[in-house]
Amino acid sequence: MIDLDEAWSWYVTTRNQLHLFARLGQKHWAGLPWEGSLGRDDHLKGLESEAIVAGSEFCLEHLDDFAVLILFSVFESIIRDQVLSEVEDEKGRIRNEVVLQIVNDGTEVIEHGGFYRVLQVFKGRDAGLVEAVNQVRRYRNWVAHGRRTSQPDSVDPETAFRRLKNFLGILGIGAAGGS
Amino acid sequence: MESLKDFIASQAEKLRNEESQAARKRDEWVGAVDRLNEQIREWLTSADPDHAILEVRETPFQLREEGIGGYEARGLLIRVGRREIRVAPIARNVAGPLSETGVIHVNRAFGRVDLTDGLQKYMIFRVEKEPEDRWRIIKQDGYRMQGFDLRAFEEAFKALLE
Numbered sequence: 008m009i010d011l012d013e014a015w016s017w018y019v020t021t022r023n024q025l026h027l028f029a030r031l032g033q034k035h036w037a038g039l040p041w042e043g044s045l046g047r048d049d050h051l052k053g054l055e056s057e058a059i060v061a062g063s064e065f066c067l068e069h070l071d072d073f074a075v076l077i078l079f080s081v082f083e084s085i086i087r088d089q090v091l092s093e094v095e096d097e098k099g100r101i102r103n104e105v106v107l108q109i110v111n112d113g114t115e116v117i118e119h120g121g122f123y124r125v126l127q128v129f130k131g132r133d134a135g136l137v138e139a140v141n142q143v144r145r146y147r148n149w150v151a152h153g154r155r156t157s158q159p160d161s162v163d164p165e166t167a168f169r170r171l172k173n174f175l176g177i178l179g180i181g182a183a184g185g186s
Numbered sequence: 187m188e189s190l191k192d193f194i195a196s197q198a199e200k201l202r203n204e205e206s207q208a209a210r211k212r213d214e215w216v217g218a219v220d221r222l223n224e225q226i227r228e229w230l231t232s233a234d235p236d237h238a239i240l241e242v243r244e245t246p247f248q249l250r251e252e253g254i255g256g257y258e259a260r261g262l263l264i265r266v267g268r269r270e271i272r273v274a275p276i277a278r279n280v281a282g283p284l285s286e287t288g289v290i291h292v293n294r295a296f297g298r299v300d301l302t303d304g305l306q307k308y309m310i311f312r313v314e315k316e317p318e319d320r321w322r323i324i325k326q327d328g329y330r331m332q333g334f335d336l337r338a339f340e341e342a343f344k345a346l347l348e
Contacts, residue, residue: 019327022326022327023327025305026305026306029305030305033305060304060305063305064304064305067304067305068304139281142281143281146281156252157250157251157252157253157254157255157256158249158250158251158252158277158279159251159252159279160252160277160279160280160281161276161277161279161280161281161298162280162281163281163309163326165326166281166282167281170281
């Protein structure tokens with residue numbers, strides 16, 4: 008499973024690669040030695056500077072929103088796994104069948120239910136922190152549902168990453184180190 | 187018990203209040219963006235007094251935000267030869283870039299405007315609105331946020347053209 012740092016690294020690398028390619032197209036394309044093997048490369052020889060820049064702009068236009076989406080998906084998966092593993096630990100000690108059934112139903116919610124409910128579990132520990140993450144969740148949902156409704160509080164990828172990382176770090180969940 | 191008539195009247199009152207709050211918030215934000223545009227225009231004019239190189243024109247952006255609704259805010263389109271730089275209002279409601287999470291509170295920004303050539307991006311956050319607007323700028327892949335003044339603007343603008 009990809010962790011939050013890897014997801015962040017994917018975003019930064021993708022953005023940098025797009026910037027580099029755009030820069031190459033914008034500033035150096037005409038100056039490349041086209042008379043050599045470069046000029047015989049079918050993938051490159053017909054490519055024009057403007058098309059490279061336009062293509063990079065198009066990718067970058069949506070990249071930030073998709074980064075928030077991916078960062079939050081990774082975070083969601085880490086949290087669900089963590090909560091599930093804590094419940095599984097506790098389940099081993101339960102002898103009463105009714106209680107066990109209730110816990111099993113709860114497990115179903117943790118695995119497949121709305122993530123909002125899972126996050127509420129942490130509200131007792133730190134309501135402000137949960138709200139900060141909820142802001143990212145609402146923005147992620149807006150992106151994931153096609154940006155069809157009014158935009159909730161706008162979230163950039165770095166803010167999302169810091170908040171999610173902070174959440175994992177403060178609650179001691181998952182691989183929160185690094186970066 | 188409250189009658190249906192009274193209930194509808196109180197709902198109507200609530201709705202009117204919400205609408206007027208949303209309108210105030212929208213107008214206040216659109217005004218702040220206009221003032222920012224004006225400031226940027228002044229800086230550009232002092233750099234190119236005869237408008238020999240820079241072509242600056244206002245351009246509308248359609249936005250739709252929760253609690254505000256759909257509205258139009260104005261940005262700028264700055265042409266430098268074949269290059270184009272945009273001052274684009276992004277949103278009034280933004281998750282604060284300086285947010286402290288955890289046991290502390292969540293700081294908020296009161297709006298974001300981007301300065302971009304479509305590839306590189308500088309984010310300009312409105313970090314205070316009273317007694318007057320205060321903006322701070324950060325490069326998208328940067329780590330240092332600084333006050334948005336002439337020096338910061340010139341630095342960003344030149345970097346976008348380099």
